[in-house]
Amino acid sequence: MCLTSISARISASAKNSVNILIYKNAVNTAIATLTISAATMGAYVNNLNVDLVEGDYLRVYLSGSPVANLIVSVTTKYRA
Numbered sequence: 001m002c003l004t005s006i007s008a009r010i011s012a013s014a015k016n017s018v019n020i021l022i023y024k025n026a027v028n029t030a031i032a033t034l035t036i037s038a039a040t041m042g043a044y045v046n047n048l049n050v051d052l053v054e055g056d057y058l059r060v061y062l063s064g065s066p067v068a069n070l071i072v073s074v075t076t077k078y079r080a
Contacts, residue, residue: 001052004075007044008034011069018064020072025056036067052076 008020017037021030031050034043060072 001076002079003031003048003050003052003058004077005044005046005048006032006034006072006074007042008036008070008072009042010036010067010071011041012067013039013041014065014067016065018062018067020070021061021063022074023059023061024050024052030061046075 006020006022010018014036015038017035020034020036020043022032022034023029024031032045032048034045036043058074062070
């Protein structure tokens with residue numbers, strides 16, 4: 001399986017930029033980072049190519065201003 005894209009949306013514009021970091025398993029190095037700029041309500045990255053295997057898990061960390069109703073979507077695809 002492969003992680004191909006991540007998108008994030010908030011319900012109201014943040015006063016400052018917000019970073020969303022995605023980590024795989026217990027490793028403390030982000031495999032992807034999204035930035036939602038001040039006065040916008042979403043961001044995406046769609047050029048990821050991160051291998052995932054059975055048992056892997058993802059962690060999502062928010063860094064920056066408090067935001068309302070954060071939704072993060074992760075897209076994966078199966079590799080034969």
